[in-house]
Amino acid sequence: MEGPGDSAGARDEPGASGGAEGAAEDTGEGAGKNTKSGNPLLLWLKEIATVVVIAVVLSFLIKTFLFRAFYIPSESMVNTLDINDRIFINLLVPEPFALQRGDVVVFRDAQGWLPAAAQKPAGPFTWVQDGLEFVGLLPDDSEQHLVKRVVGLPGDRVSCCDASGRVSVNGVPLDESYVNPAEIPSPMSFDVVVPAGKVWVMGDNRNHSADSRLHQQVNGGFVNISDVEGKATVIAWPVNRWNVLDNHPDVFRNVPAGAAAGSDGK
Numbered sequence: 001m002e003g004p005g006d007s008a009g010a011r012d013e014p015g016a017s018g019g020a021e022g023a024a025e026d027t028g029e030g031a032g033k034n035t036k037s038g039n040p041l042l043l044w045l046k047e048i049a050t051v052v053v054i055a056v057v058l059s060f061l062i063k064t065f066l067f068r069a070f071y072i073p074s075e076s077m078v079n080t081l082d083i084n085d086r087i088f089i090n091l092l093v094p095e096p097f098a099l100q101r102g103d104v105v106v107f108r109d110a111q112g113w114l115p116a117a118a119q120k121p122a123g124p125f126t127w128v129q130d131g132l133e134f135v136g137l138l139p140d141d142s143e144q145h146l147v148k149r150v151v152g153l154p155g156d157r158v159s160c161c162d163a164s165g166r167v168s169v170n171g172v173p174l175d176e177s178y179v180n181p182a183e184i185p186s187p188m189s190f191d192v193v194v195p196a197g198k199v200w201v202m203g204d205n206r207n208h209s210a211d212s213r214l215h216q217q218v219n220g221g222f223v224n225i226s227d228v229e230g231k232a233t234v235i236a237w238p239v240n241r242w243n244v245l246d247n248h249p250d251v252f253r254n255v256p257a258g259a260a261a262g263s264d265g266k
Helices: 004-009 017-037 040-065 126-135
Strands: 067-071 086-090 104-108 145-152 157-160 167-169 190-193 198-202 228-237
Touching (some): 067 228, 086 104, 145 167
Antiparallel strands (some): 067 086, 086 228, 104 228, 157 167, 157 190
16 A cells, blocks of 8 residues: 756757767767676666665555555455455545545554454564565555444434334434345344544444444444544455445435534534
8 A cells, every 4th residue: 555958969050060970979989888888687687676666665655645455354344345355445534535424444443342463473574574564565464453334423323223124324214235135134222323533333244243333332332533544445356356345325315414513524
């Protein structure tokens, strides 16, 4: 998860045939010296090294300011995301661009939702993997991040369930087309108002997602916007899964603004 002077000096002047001839002789002699002194293998290696350095620098800058790669270790977002999918997230969300309802986001596990990560086994090439992750050439596999869908923004009242088992936002029941169609979500009652600076998140695979609903004893189940790394934008791998991720604006089209939505809200 950037010499015009020489050319003018070599220009032929009208009527100065001797000067032009001398320039031609000098150029030929210089070319011959370069051919004799240059080692093709060293020149090739130098070019390869230059390309590699440029690629690493660009990748680091992209990973730092624009996009970052992650892999999906669980089934909590099926069918939107499958286990072992590789995704790119947009680091310009939530700042300078605000989150929207329906966004799929990756966030740091600052609330302890996940068990402590096991230490990576040491190996002869561990440092290589760590280095490639650092510059963004490999996806982050630390497993201390989570990926969920934003359902409630600051000021939103999110509740479940109506007579049809649907989640409601600000009194409007949602027809959530992104929820895994293979299973009917088990009813789980809740009724919360999202505080400023936080969001309410849920997995698309509701029966297999330990999301805001199951962590209300810690921070009310809310995720701090400051912990959001970015918005998931595309599935990059495997090739047969290439896809741009949708935030399904049609699902939330009729939802009014939350009572206390401000600069952190919609």
